[in-house]
Amino acid sequence: MKLWYSFIKELKLSSKSWYFYIELGMAIVLLLVLLFVVPENFDTKSKEYIYLDLPQVVRDRFRDNLLEEDLDELSQKVEVEANNTIYAAELYETVESNIYLLDSMEALDAFSNSERVPAVHVRVNEDNQIVQTYYLQGYETQKLKNLLLVFQNSKAGHDVIEDYRDNIVVKSIYQDAEPLSDKENILPVFLTFNGSLMSLFIIAAYIFLDKDEGIIKAYAVTASSVWHYLLSKIGVIIITSIATTLIVTVPIMGLQPNYPVMILFLVTSGFFAASLGLFLTSYYKDIVQAFGALYIVIVILIMPNISYFTPSWDPDWVKIIPSYVMLQSFKEIISVNGNMSYVMLASLGFAVLGMDIFILANYRFKKTLTL
Amino acid sequence: MIKVKNLFHSYSNDEKYAVNDISFQVEKGEIFGFLGPSGAGKSTTQNILVGLLQLQKGEVEVAGYDVKQIKNKMFNKIGMSFEQSNVYNKMSGLENLEFYGKLFDVETRDPMDLIRMVGLDGKEKIKAGEYSKGMKHRLTFARSMINNPEIWFLDEPTTGLDPAIASNIKDIIKEQNEKGVTVFLTTHNMYIADELCDRVAFIVDGKIRLIDSPKQLKLKYGEKLVEVEYYKNGELLKESYSTVVEEEKNKLIEVIGSNDIQTMHTKEATLEEIFIKVTGRGLV
Numbered sequence: 001m002k003l004w005y006s007f008i009k010e011l012k013l014s015s016k017s018w019y020f021y022i023e024l025g026m027a028i029v030l031l032l033v034l035l036f037v038v039p040e041n042f043d044t045k046s047k048e049y050i051y052l053d054l055p056q057v058v059r060d061r062f063r064d065n066l067l068e069e070d071l072d073e074l075s076q077k078v079e080v081e082a083n084n085t086i087y088a089a090e091l092y093e094t095v096e097s098n099i100y101l102l103d104s105m106e107a108l109d110a111f112s113n114s115e116r117v118p119a120v121h122v123r124v125n126e127d128n129q130i131v132q133t134y135y136l137q138g139y140e141t142q143k144l145k146n147l148l149l150v151f152q153n154s155k156a157g158h159d160v161i162e163d164y165r166d167n168i169v170v171k172s173i174y175q176d177a178e179p180l181s182d183k184e185n186i187l188p189v190f191l192t193f194n195g196s197l198m199s200l201f202i203i204a205a206y207i208f209l210d211k212d213e214g215i216i217k218a219y220a221v222t223a224s225s226v227w228h229y230l231l232s233k234i235g236v237i238i239i240t241s242i243a244t245t246l247i248v249t250v251p252i253m254g255l256q257p258n259y260p261v262m263i264l265f266l267v268t269s270g271f272f273a274a275s276l277g278l279f280l281t282s283y284y285k286d287i288v289q290a291f292g293a294l295y296i297v298i299v300i301l302i303m304p305n306i307s308y309f310t311p312s313w314d315p316d317w318v319k320i321i322p323s324y325v326m327l328q329s330f331k332e333i334i335s336v337n338g339n340m341s342y343v344m345l346a347s348l349g350f351a352v353l354g355m356d357i358f359i360l361a362n363y364r365f366k367k368t369l370t371l
Numbered sequence: 372m373i374k375v376k377n378l379f380h381s382y383s384n385d386e387k388y389a390v391n392d393i394s395f396q397v398e399k400g401e402i403f404g405f406l407g408p409s410g411a412g413k414s415t416t417q418n419i420l421v422g423l424l425q426l427q428k429g430e431v432e433v434a435g436y437d438v439k440q441i442k443n444k445m446f447n448k449i450g451m452s453f454e455q456s457n458v459y460n461k462m463s464g465l466e467n468l469e470f471y472g473k474l475f476d477v478e479t480r481d482p483m484d485l486i487r488m489v490g491l492d493g494k495e496k497i498k499a500g501e502y503s504k505g506m507k508h509r510l511t512f513a514r515s516m517i518n519n520p521e522i523w524f525l526d527e528p529t530t531g532l533d534p535a536i537a538s539n540i541k542d543i544i545k546e547q548n549e550k551g552v553t554v555f556l557t558t559h560n561m562y563i564a565d566e567l568c569d570r571v572a573f574i575v576d577g578k579i580r581l582i583d584s585p586k587q588l589k590l591k592y593g594e595k596l597v598e599v600e601y602y603k604n605g606e607l608l609k610e611s612y613s614t615v616v617e618e619e620k621n622k623l624i625e626v627i628g629s630n631d632i633q634t635m636h637t638k639e640a641t642l643e644e645i646f647i648k649v650t651g652r653g654l655v
Contacts, residue, residue: 002473013461213457213460217423218457218458218514220422220423221449222518223476223477224443
């Protein structure tokens with residue numbers, strides 16, 4: 001019962017605190033940004049500017065090839081601007097890129113020099129061979145240059161490369177899971193940092209506030225245990241994180257996520273993060289002294305974000321950072337046919353780790369009540 | 372009620388002891404004053420007694436419980452009023468007391484009775500954060516009585532209070548003591564100690580220099596003189612007479628019998644003077 005009374009008291013105190021409303025407010029702001037600012041999918045198509053300095057016959061054949069790849073098999077007459085000059089162009093929209101056929105070398109120079117985008121000059125040399133000259137910007141990697149060479153050779157009809165390319169089969173590892181849209185893909189980052197990891201910092205703020213007011217000492221000389229006090233704080237923080245998570249997730253994802261598993265994961269990961277926050281705060285008198293440690297923790301926890309948005313960078317050491325597991329778990333939770341076994345295992349891991357750290361934190365707090 | 376034997380405490384876990392081999396006992400129903408200047412080891416000792424600091428070396432028993440292995444049940448018998456007010460600022464005075472009342476396993480007092488006792492009635496629904504320093508102090512003091520403690524630890528209970536309220540607080544302490552509550556009073560205010568305590572301990576540099584009753588201390592260290600102010604032939608005279616030397620005793624009787632006495636005081640040493648005499652240190 002004492003734990004319950006402490007929890008109710010903490011809930012009342014939170015409802016009278018700015019932190020609580022800042023968290024709810026931030027969740028609403030993020031929801032609005034996701035709803036009205038972030039597009040469903042980012043436009044990742046590359047733009048290519050090409051000038052076909054070719055005889056009419058060859059040019060027509062080139063155009064026909066482009067039309068075959070065009071999404072609606074129709075080109076569009078458009079006007080493009082470079083260096084404050086408007087140029088006429090034909091736009092071919094393929095799956096991977098928007099290709100602009102320019103009508104003069106002057107236009108090509110303008111795009112290459114002032115807009116600093118890759119441009120291609122296609123011409124026929126004295127031996128009647130097609131020569132493609134790429135105007136790059138100088139910062140392109142050797143890998144990209146090699147890829148362009150491979151691409152051009154395959155275009156030029158080198159059968160071996162073309163056959164090899166055509167025989168490549170791309171398979172999704174999780175064939176059952178449907179990919180998330182770009183907007184949905186941002187959500188796990190928010191859920192990880194606001195839903196789980198903010199518990200670490202918010203509890204630190206609450207504890208230092210109480211330390212400043214001497215509240216912990218007053219609690220410690222009652223017949224209630226210090227762990228009641230600590231756990232009631234964690235409980236309130238988890239309730240807040242569930243509320244903020246639902247504020248953002250429900251309008252964006254509807255009924256797609258597995259909500260029971262999401263709440264379970266928020267509870268376990270929040271418990272882990274808050275226990276870690278408690279453990280850290282037990283070493284310091286105030287937030288100023290703790291700032292160095294908190295800063296290091298923030299930097300470490302941000303690392304997995306790089307891996308999340310750049311999957312090619314995924315070293316093993318990043319995978320043991322808790323926020324990596326949180327990001328992946330939230331991604332599975334909101335995905336159609338996500339891997340719930342992974343999430344359940346992660347929940348179990350966070351619950352066990354959280355409990356261990358909580359026991360340590362409780363021990364530390366009992367030892368440092370006069371700090 | 373309190374037994375302390377060979378208690379040591381070091382904050383740096385070395386030989387620099389903030390509390391250095393102290394022993395004392397506090398009997399049931401006694402008001403025991405723990406007196407000393409800042410940094411003498413008063414708060415360290417008190418914090419060990421109530422479990423806020425872990426016992427490192429020595430034996431401590433409070434209300435029959437060994438402090439080495441503190442049980443939550445022990446706190447049902449203990450009340451603690453802190454020097455620094457530590458109440459929930461976002462809760463009203465009444466809410467503060469109601470909440471703390473729920474944290475004990477024994478029958479607790481009516482929060483409104485306590486509010487009235489410390490003169491906060493009419494302000495019980497105001498947030499504690501809006502209270503003055505003195506009001507917060509009174510709320511902290513009231514909270515320490517919520518569980519009807521058998522042992523009451525008071526850390527500078529009248530600090531920062533105006534004389535009228537301080538007097539009210541002293542009356543409450545006396546009243547509770549008359550009901551059988553044992554009081555452990557930590558202070559550097561010798562006047563309140565003199566007024567309230569059955570026995571006092573002087574602590575300096577982590578060591579207890581002396582334990583005795585204020586009365587005994589005054590008898591032992593005070594000068595045995597009576598100071599008299601009287602009119603003789605229209606002139607106001609002021610003289611001191613020894614109550615020990617026979618000749619002066621007779622003079623005193625003569626002065627009292629044949630003159631118009633204005634004032635007459637025994638000239639006792641104050642506790643503060645005795646403290647300085649015994650320890651060679653001031654109280655600041």
